[in-house]
Amino acid sequence: MSAAGSFGRSPSFKSLISRIVFMHIVAVAVAAIFLPLVLFWLLNSEVDQLHRDAMRAQAEVLAERIVPQADGTLAFNLPDSLRGLYSDAYGRYQYDIRDGEGRLLFSSHRKTGAAVAAPRLSETISGAGVTRIIEGQPVRIQVAEDLAHRDVIIDDIISNFFLRVGWITIPILLILLATDIFIFRRAVAPLWKASEEASNIGPSRTDIRLPTEQIPREIMPLVTAVNQALDRLEDGFRVQRQFTADAAHQLRTPLAILRTRIETLGDGTAKQALHADIEGMSRIVAQLLEIAELDTLVLDPGETADLRAVCAEVVGAIAPFAIAQHKDIALKGSGAPVMIHGNSEMLQRAIFNLAENAIKFTAKDSSVDVEVGDDGVVRVRDCGPGIAEAERELIFQRFWRRDRQRSDGAGLGLSIVRGVADDHAATVAVENLPGGGAEFTLRFRLAQAAI
Numbered sequence: 001m002s003a004a005g006s007f008g009r010s011p012s013f014k015s016l017i018s019r020i021v022f023m024h025i026v027a028v029a030v031a032a033i034f035l036p037l038v039l040f041w042l043l044n045s046e047v048d049q050l051h052r053d054a055m056r057a058q059a060e061v062l063a064e065r066i067v068p069q070a071d072g073t074l075a076f077n078l079p080d081s082l083r084g085l086y087s088d089a090y091g092r093y094q095y096d097i098r099d100g101e102g103r104l105l106f107s108s109h110r111k112t113g114a115a116v117a118a119p120r121l122s123e124t125i126s127g128a129g130v131t132r133i134i135e136g137q138p139v140r141i142q143v144a145e146d147l148a149h150r151d152v153i154i155d156d157i158i159s160n161f162f163l164r165v166g167w168i169t170i171p172i173l174l175i176l177l178a179t180d181i182f183i184f185r186r187a188v189a190p191l192w193k194a195s196e197e198a199s200n201i202g203p204s205r206t207d208i209r210l211p212t213e214q215i216p217r218e219i220m221p222l223v224t225a226v227n228q229a230l231d232r233l234e235d236g237f238r239v240q241r242q243f244t245a246d247a248a249h250q251l252r253t254p255l256a257i258l259r260t261r262i263e264t265l266g267d268g269t270a271k272q273a274l275h276a277d278i279e280g281m282s283r284i285v286a287q288l289l290e291i292a293e294l295d296t297l298v299l300d301p302g303e304t305a306d307l308r309a310v311c312a313e314v315v316g317a318i319a320p321f322a323i324a325q326h327k328d329i330a331l332k333g334s335g336a337p338v339m340i341h342g343n344s345e346m347l348q349r350a351i352f353n354l355a356e357n358a359i360k361f362t363a364k365d366s367s368v369d370v371e372v373g374d375d376g377v378v379r380v381r382d383c384g385p386g387i388a389e390a391e392r393e394l395i396f397q398r399f400w401r402r403d404r405q406r407s408d409g410a411g412l413g414l415s416i417v418r419g420v421a422d423d424h425a426a427t428v429a430v431e432n433l434p435g436g437g438a439e440f441t442l443r444f445r446l447a448q449a450a451i
Contacts, residue, residue, distance in 0.1 A: 020184050021181055021184065024177060024180055028173045028174075028177050031173060052127075055128035055129075055144065056128040056143075058095075058143045059095075059130040059142065062076075062078075062095055062141050062143065063139070063141050065079075066132070068134060068135040072135070074105060074134060076097065076105070076106040086108035087108070091146060092145060092146055093144070094107075094109050094127075094143070094144050095107065095143045096108075096141075097141050098139070100137055100138040100140075105139070127142060127143050127144030127145060128142075129141055129142035190216070191216075191219065193211060194210045194215065194223060197211060198226075201230065208230075210223050210227055212227075301341070302341075303343055304340065304341055304342070304447045305339070305341075305342045305343065306339055306344075307340050307342075307347070307372055307376060307378065308334055308335070308336065308337050308372050309344075310347045310351060311370050311372050311378060312331055313348060314348055314351045314352045314355055314370070315329055315331045315355070318355050321356070321359060325364070326364045326365055327359055327362055327365070327367070327368065328367040328368070329355060329370065330367055330369050330370070331371075331372070332370065332372070333373055333374075334374045336374070338372055338373070338374060338376060338446075339446065339447040340445060340447055341424065342424045342444060346423065346424075347420065347424070347444075349420065350417045350421065350442070351370070351380070353417050354378075354380045354414075354417055354442070355368060355370060355380055356413060357414060358381070358438075358440070361384035362384045362437065363383045363384065366382075368380065368381065369381045375443075375446065376443065377441060377442065378441070378444075379439055379442075381433060381437060381438070381440075382438055383437040384438060385436075385437075392430050395414050396418040396428070424444060426445070427442070428440065428441070429441050
């Protein structure tokens with residue numbers, strides 16, 4: 001796009017307040033320029049009007065001094081108190097009195113008697129006139145003031161008005177701008193509150209709705225539509241969770257029956273293979289139930305758990321599984337309780353899945369280490385092939401498996417670990433060890449640090 005094409009286009013602001021403030025600054029700038037000009041014009045108009053009224057009042061006074069004579073002529077009796085006002089020595093006020101035909105009857109600065117047109121006054125001369133009927137004849141009385149000799153106070157006010165008003169107007173407008181910014185921020189505060197509430201909405205907190213209190217009328221349709229969309233999403237999540245839980249529960253019964261029937265078979269390789277398949281299917285069903293429970297979990301902010309005790313229980317529970325595969329598992333790290341904010345049952349499931357995953361991939365006759373740190377960190381290390389850089393995020397997705405040919409899992413274990421970490425505001429990461437293998441790290445919040 002050329003510069004000429006974009007020139008003149010108003011700048012774009014992502015912030016609503018920035019847009020409003022920018023437009024208001026433009027309005028304030030325009031007002032700061034034109035307001036003094038308008039006030040200056042109004043003051044000049046008012047001064048001119050006052051001047052014309054004053055001149056007209058003087059003309060009325062002079063008209064009262066014109067009296068008819070017995071011979072039909074007119075006499076002008078100007079008292080001494082007014083002669084000095086219209087004298088050449090004072091030089092500020094002048095008067096002309098003419099008859100209906102324009103003949104000059106009386107003047108403070110001209111010779112009378114000649115029929116002359118009214119003079120064109122210079123730009124510094126301003127005045128007014130009145131017409132009176134005296135003895136049936138129209139008489140025009142004109143009074144003028146030489147503005148070059150205008151009152152000094154009025155002259156100073158007019159000459160300095162624009163500058164003074166400008167310096168007064170600009171601070172007032174700036175104060176108005178600051179006040180408007182404060183008002184704008186107060187006006188959009190409900191929107192900020194709604195956005196904070198929206199940030200808490202997730203698969204595990206689908207019950208949250210945007211607040212409608214104090215929402216501007218113009219924004220209310222949008223908030224209402226979002227809340228209605230959240231209602232539909234919550235219904236969808238609820239149906240999905242219910243389906244997962246129901247399916248897992250329904251699968252438990254046929255699996256138990258199948259396991260019982262397999263026991264009636266004779267000993268042999270087929271029976272062992274069927275037992276392994278049944279155990280794998282049972283584990284998948286259990287993981288599906290765990291996922292369904294995680295989706296409905298609402299963690300109590302005040303709930304605490306001993307991370308050391310949780311890890312010890314997991315190691316004790318999974319040790320027979322490790323020994324059966326000619327592998328070992330060891331608990332290391334802190335020997336004292338490590339209190340964190342969390343749910344013991346959910347933490348146990350997450351660490352169990354990490355340990356189970358490590359046992360599956362570690363080499364035979366090697367050990368899996370579960371280390372608990374005093375800082376609320378759990379590290380699970382194995383001696384397996386490690387995790388490729390490109391797969392370190394994929395492994396936490398549901399049903400993702402590197403080798404689709406393997407039948408010993410459905411790719412749910414690490415997704416459960418990620419779900420528990422998210423519910424506990426914890427982080428989970430994986431790195432390869434220098435000597436081979438992978439290290440999974442879970443970082444939780446210490447209970448003492450959050451008080």
